[in-house]
Amino acid sequence: MQTNVLDRARAIERPTRDEMLQRTFSVQQFWSQNKDLFKDAWKEWEDSTGQTAVLDSSLYDPKLRAAVEQAWEDPTKEGAVKDLWEEVFPGVYKTQFFDPDRLDVLRDYLEGVADADIPLRPPYGISLNRGGAMLDERSEGHLGAPNFQTFYRGLMDAYMRPISRLLFPDIVGYDTQTFGFSIQWQANADTSLRAHTDASSVTLNINLNLPGEDFSGSGVRFVDRDTRQVSELTFAPGTALIHHGSVAHESMPITEGERSNFVLWLYGDDGQVPRFGGSETKLDPRARWSVPTTKGDGFAPF
Ligand SMILES: O=C(O)CCC(=O)C(=O)O
Numbered sequence: 001m002q003t004n005v006l007d008r009a010r011a012i013e014r015p016t017r018d019e020m021l022q023r024t025f026s027v028q029q030f031w032s033q034n035k036d037l038f039k040d041a042w043k044e045w046e047d048s049t050g051q052t053a054v055l056d057s058s059l060y061d062p063k064l065r066a067a068v069e070q071a072w073e074d075p076t077k078e079g080a081v082k083d084l085w086e087e088v089f090p091g092v093y094k095t096q097f098f099d100p101d102r103l104d105v106l107r108d109y110l111e112g113v114a115d116a117d118i119p120l121r122p123p124y125g126i127s128l129n130r131g132g133a134m135l136d137e138r139s140e141g142h143l144g145a146p147n148f149q150t151f152y153r154g155l156m157d158a159y160m161r162p163i164s165r166l167l168f169p170d171i172v173g174y175d176t177q178t179f180g181f182s183i184q185w186q187a188n189a190d191t192s193l194r195a196h197t198d199a200s201s202v203t204l205n206i207n208l209n210l211p212g213e214d215f216s217g218s219g220v221r222f223v224d225r226d227t228r229q230v231s232e233l234t235f236a237p238g239t240a241l242i243h244h245g246s247v248a249h250e251s252m253p254i255t256e257g258e259r260s261n262f263v264l265w266l267y268g269d270d271g272q273v274p275r276f277g278g279s280e281t282k283l284d285p286r287a288r289w290s291v292p293t294t295k296g297d298g299f300a301p302f
């Protein structure tokens with residue numbers, strides 16, 4: 001009997017939590033063998049469910065969006081983008097990234113994604129985050145819905161890369177490749193993450209909590225390698241932190257409620273990241289506000 005790809009994807013037997021936690025070879029095989037099926041299923045899901053939520057630029061904070069759009073039109077005005085970021089710890093900047101009043105659109109969409117019941121691969125980097133999903137098309141089991149992928153691409157190309165180049169000039173040239181995942185911290189489930197650095201040039205960490213969707217704990221503690229200064233930073237709905245992947249950080253335990261974030265990475269071809277204390281390329285603003293022609297290399301850090 002002929003069944004459609006969506007039904008086939010939904011019916012497929014999935015790896016157990018235990019297998020995922022143990023990272024058995026069969027789990028890896030599951031994602032690689034069903035790659036094309038899941039890709040087709042996401043397309044069919046989007047077409048057949050008449051997804052009405054449109055993920056577009058209206059999700060961004062209006063001030064950030066206006067400044068970024070102006071910089072794309074006239075890169076000499078990029079200073080207005082930089083001015084929106086506050087250095088809240090040495091080498092860590094914060095801004096209002098998404099509009100808190102529009103976040104429900106994104107969250108409703110992500111709920112629809114979960115309800116689609118197409119297998120999604122949780123990030124198993126430093127520790128398995130069972131409520132999260134891989135976002136970049138380089139990752140097997142990623143959120144492959146075309147509408148989401150268009151939004152994600154715009155976020156990386158139109159926002160993250162030029163902003164990163166502006167705040168961290170040394171990452172220029174180490175920014176061709178994109179990677180991303182969502183995470184969810186929840187009391188009594190996945191609650192924290194030990195101190196680590198990211199294998200990225202730059203990490204953009206955006207909070208997706210809705211206004212009033214409160215949580216306790218779950219700050220991110222940063223450590224300055226020169227001074228050993230330690231600060232715990234907290235997220236309000238739609239705010240983002242951006243930092244070199246080399247800045248050590250640790251997610252403190254969540255004790256109440258939930259916290260959802262997008263964690264987005266840039267790095268160079270072959271996983272290259274800038275050398276600490278390396279030289280900075282002087283870039284013409286026009287070069288900063290551009291998209292590299294290099295293709296994704298298909299390599300996934302985890
Ligand atoms: O808890 C956070 O928001 C940070 C997560 C993080 O550092 C990571 O997933 O690499």
Ligand SMILES: [Fe+2]
Binds near residue numbers: 196197198249
């Ligand atoms: Fe991290």
